[in-house]
Amino acid sequence: MHSFAVRIGRISYRIGSPWxxxxxxxxxxxxxxxxxxxxxxxxxxxxGPPRPWRRWIRPQVAIEGDHSLPDTVPMAYDHAxxxxxxxxxxxxxxxxxxxxxxxxxxxxxxxKALIMPGDSGSGKSTLAALLGERGWRLLADEFxxxxxxxxxxxxxxxxxxxxxxxxxxVEGRIADPARFGPYLSNTPKGxxxxxxxxxxxxxxxxxxALPALILFxxxxxxxxxxxxxRSELFMRLTEGSTNYVALGQPGFDRMLQLAETVPxxxxxxxxSDSGIAIVEQFCAEAGL
Amino acid sequence: xSAPTFRTQFLQHCRTHPIDGMTLVFHRxxxxxxFLDSPAPEMLDLxxxxxxxxxxxxxxxxxxxxxxxxxxxxTVVEARLAQLVDAGLVQVD
Numbered sequence: 001m002h003s004f005a006v007r008i009g010r011i012s013y014r015i016g017s018p019w020x021x022x023x024x025x026x027x028x029x030x031x032x033x034x035x036x037x038x039x040x041x042x043x044x045x046x047x048g049p050p051r052p053w054r055r056w057i058r059p060q061v062a063i064e065g066d067h068s069l070p071d072t073v074p075m076a077y078d079h080a081x082x083x084x085x086x087x088x089x090x091x092x093x094x095x096x097x098x099x100x101x102x103x104x105x106x107x108x109x110x111x112k113a114l115i116m117p118g119d120s121g122s123g124k125s126t127l128a129a130l131l132g133e134r135g136w137r138l139l140a141d142e143f144x145x146x147x148x149x150x151x152x153x154x155x156x157x158x159x160x161x162x163x164x165x166x167x168x169x170v171e172g173r174i175a176d177p178a179r180f181g182p183y184l185s186n187t188p189k190g191x192x193x194x195x196x197x198x199x200x201x202x203x204x205x206x207x208x209a210l211p212a213l214i215l216f217x218x219x220x221x222x223x224x225x226x227x228x229x230r231s232e233l234f235m236r237l238t239e240g241s242t243n244y245v246a247l248g249q250p251g252f253d254r255m256l257q258l259a260e261t262v263p264x265x266x267x268x269x270x271x272s273d274s275g276i277a278i279v280e281q282f283c284a285e286a287g288l
Numbered sequence: 289x290s291a292p293t294f295r296t297q298f299l300q301h302c303r304t305h306p307i308d309g310m311t312l313v314f315h316r317x318x319x320x321x322x323f324l325d326s327p328a329p330e331m332l333d334l335x336x337x338x339x340x341x342x343x344x345x346x347x348x349x350x351x352x353x354x355x356x357x358x359x360x361x362x363t364v365v366e367a368r369l370a371q372l373v374d375a376g377l378v379q380v381d
Contacts, residue, residue, distance in 0.1 A: 231308040231323065238321065245319055249303055252314040252321060256305055 004030075005041050009145070009156040009205050010098070012036035013088060016046040018055055022080035029081070029159050029181045029194055032202055043095065045087035050074040063087040067094035079187045085161065085194065092143055092156075093242040099145035099154060100247060100254045103240030104214075106144045106153055107136035112212035112288045113153040114279070115144050115262075117240050120189070123219030126166040127275055129195055133174060134276075138201040139209060148250055151257055152208035157201040159194040167193045169272055213286045214264040217275060221268035225278060228266055234259035293381040294369055295339035298332040302377070318376050327353065328368050335378060342366050 002023040003016045013036075017023050036042075043066060049055040050062040059077035065087050075083045093101065104117035105128035114136075118124040125141050132138035138157050145154040159181065162170050171180065174195070181194035196202075216228065216236070228236075237255055238244045244251050263286055269275035303314040311329040313322040324332075327349055334340070334348050346365045350357040372378040 229308050231310060231312070234307065234312065235323070248319055249314055249316060252303065256312070259307075 005036050005039070006030045007034045007036045008158055010154055011043055011092060011096075011156065012041040013091075014041035014044045015084060015088065016044070016048075017080070017084065018048055019059075019077070019080065022047065022061075022084055025081045025182060026084055028178075029196055031178075031196070032199065043088075043091045045084065045091050047080060047083045047087055063090060065091045067091055069094070073188075075188065079184055081181060081194070082184055082187050082189070082192060085159065088158070089142060096143075096145070096243055097246065099147055100251055101241050101243050102144040102146060102237055102258075103142070103242070104144045105141050106139040106209075107131045108139050108153075108155075108207075108209035109136050109283070109288055111209055113139060113144075113209035114283060114288060115153065115211055115214045116217055117214065117236065118217055120163070121219065123166075123217045123269070123272075123275060125160050125162065126169060126219070126272060127217055127279065129160045129162065129166075129170050130173060130272055130276060131279065132197060132201060137204060138197045146211070146254060146258065147208065148247070148254055150208070151211065151254060153211050154208050155201070155205045157197045157205050159196055161189075162193050162195055164190045167191060170195060211258060211262050212288050213283060214258075214262050215279060215282055216264075216266035217279075218266065218268040219275065221270065223267075223269050223274050223278065225265055225267035225282075228264040230259050233262075233264045291341040291343065293339045293341050294335055294345065294373075294378050295381060296332055296335045296372075296378045298336045298377060304329075313377070315375075315377060320375070322375060322377070327364070328372060331365065331368060331372065332377060339381065342369060345369070 001016050002020045004023050004026055005014050045065040047061040048064055050060055054060040060074040061080045061083040062074045063072050063083055063086050104115050105124040106113050106115045107128050116124040140156045141160040143156055145156050147154050179196040184192040267278050269278055301316050305312045311324040346362045350361050
C-alpha cells in the first residue's frame with residue numbers, strides 16, 4: 001500500500017492506494033502542505049480495486065475510507081486522482097462533527113470571510129480561485145467549516161476542482177504550471193483539473209475568518225442581483241450541509257446564527273470578469 | 289365514539305425562532321427542522337396549554353385570531369392538525 005499523509009486546516013489525512021502513481025500525483029498536488037501534527041492523521045481516505053483482479057486487468061478504483069456510501073460506482077483508473085479527492089471529500093462530508101459544514105467556496109480579506117454556496121456549475125470554485133489570486137485569501141473550495149464554538153470560518157484550503165471551461169479560464173490567469181494537477185478527461189464530472197491554492201492560502205491555513213457576507217453565484221446568465229431572505233438563506237444553507245442533521249440542536253443554533261447575522265444576496269453573471277466586479281461591489285457595500 | 293384528543297409537548301421538545309413572519313422549529317426528539325406558518329404555531333401554543341379535540345381547538349384558535357368560527361376554519365384546523373401529526377409535533381390520543 002502506498003500512502004501519503006497531509007494536514008489541510010484542521011483535518012489530517014492518511015491517504016492510501018495500492019497503486020503508486022495516484023499517490024505520486026497527490027504528493028505533487030499537495031506539495032508545500034504540512035504533515036499531520038505529531039505524525040498523527042485523524043481521517044483515512046483510500047482508493048482500491050473494487051475486485052482483486054481490477055488492480056491489474058482493466059483497472060478500476062473504488063472510493064473507500066473511514067466512511068463510505070453504499071453503491072458508489074467504481075471509476076476508471078485514469079481518474080484515480082479524482083477518486084482520491086472524492087474519497088477525501090467523503091470522509092469530511094460524512095464524518096465531520098466538530099464543525100458545521102457549508103457546501104460553498106470561501107475567500108477572506110481583512111479577517112472577514114465571503115462565503116459562496118452553490119451547486120456544481122454555479123461558478124463558486126472559479127470565482128474563489130480567481131479572487132484568491134487578486135487580494136483575497138482562499139479559505140475553501142468545497143466545504144466551508146464553521147467552528148461550532150465560535151462561529152468563525154475555519155480554512156480548509158483543499159486543491160480547487162476546476163471543471164470544463166473554467167480550466168482554460170484559470171490556466172490563462174495563473175502562470176505557474178506546477179500548481180495544476182494532471183488534465184483529467186471524460187470524468188463523471190466532465191473535464192477536470194485541480195489547482196493548488198497559492199502559498200498564502202497554505203501558510204495561513206490556521207487563521208480563521210469572521211463570516212461577513214454570503215453570496216450565491218449563478219454563472220452563465222445576464223448580470224443581475226437580488227436579496228436573499230433570512231428564511232431562504234437558512235433553508236439553502238441547511239440543504240447544502242452534509243452534517244447539519246447529525247449535529248442536532250447545536251447545529252441548528254449555529255446555522256441560525258449565520259442566517260440571522262450575515263448579509264446575503266444572489267447574483268447572476270455572464271463571465272468571470274463581470275462576476276468578480278459584482279462580488280467586489282457587494283463586498284464594498286458590506287465592508288469587506 | 290368520542291372525537292380524538294390532540295396534545296403536544298411542543299414547549300419541552302422544541303427550540304423555536306421567529307423568522308420572516310414564520311416560526312422556525314427544531315424538534316429535538318426527531319432532530320428535524322420545520323418552517324411553520326400561521327396558524328400552526330398558534331395551534332401548537334393552544335395544544336401545549338391543554339389537550340383538546342379539533343372542535344375545541346377550532347373555537348380557541350378563532351377566538352385567539354379574531355376570526356369567525358365556520359366550517360372553513362374547521363377544515364383548515366383539521367388539515368393542519370394532520371400535517372402536525374405527520375411531522376411528529378402533535379400526538380393523537
